[in-house]
Amino acid sequence: MGKRLGEYTKDNTKCMVSVNGTTLIDRVLAQLSQLSLNRVIIVVGYKGDKLISYLGDDKYGLNIEYVHNPVYDKTNNIYSLALAKDKLVEDDTLLIESDLIFDDGLFRLLLDNPCPNLALVAKYENWMDGTMVRIDQDNNIVNFISKDAFRHQDSASYYKTVNIYKFSKEFSQTKYVPFLDAYTKAVGNNEYYENVLRIISFLNSHDLKALPITNERWYEIDDKQDLDIAEALFADEKDVLRKYYGRFGGFWRFPKMLDYCYLVSRPSNPPDRR
DSSP states (O other), X not given: OOGGGGGGGSSSOGGGOEETTEEHHHHHHHHHTTSOOSOEEEEEOTTHHHHHHHHTTOGGGOOEEEEEOXXXXXXXXXXXXXXXXXXXXXXXXXXXXXXXXXXXXXXXXXXXXXXXXXXXXXXXXXXXXXXXXXXXXXXXXXXXXOTTTOOGGGGGGOEEEEEEEEEOHHHIIIIIHHHHHHHHHHHOSSSOTHHHHHHHHTTTOOOSEEEEOSSOOEEEOOSHHHHHHHHHHTOOGGGHHHHHHTSSSOSTTOTTOOOOOOOOOOOSSOOOOO
16 A cells, blocks of 8 residues: 555555656566566456556456456555465566565576576665575575574575565465465464465475675655655666765765765864864
């Protein structure tokens, strides 16, 4: 429902929010249209009919199907994904959350990598929030770290999930969907699908590997501040400086930016330095 985005999601679901004039859903579908895909499955809930009316079933030449979550306001993403589990077991799958903006090349990173089951991750930085993972020297995911389990003293070893995954048909059939079914029956539907991946990671089967990104841009948009930052990060070259200098606040969420504006407070009665 994107309540933290206020007026931007008053009449639209999150993926209809625009960044620099392009909606998130248009951007990701245009990126997906460059790949060889059999179909795109979109799970809809809040303002879902409006989204379906906007996209139809063949936007950008893609074959689009919809799965409806009628209790989106009482469940979490584990239930939305479970509603599409029959689709997961039919083919290899890219799983993408709808509030992301990212560079075009991220999909190719996943598809060109020979590992059948991958999670895109980014080295933890202090602006990041949400699910973290730990990985070993072979990029196997050895643990998923929830918000409650986050420990600042361990953050140097954390990677943030970008919330883009590649699952093989076999992995969905033999591991993910069976565990998804068991977890929802035992714990309920108001949970996160990463919890199931966390359980699988405890099996030491090394089915799911991490694929760390380096200089590729990405951002998750949860509130107005995120939207403002995303517009600066993904601005056209001619608009970049205007977007940055038009922001309120500092540049601490832009870790690769060097800010030479050092603010100091001058005492009202400076000492005599003669």
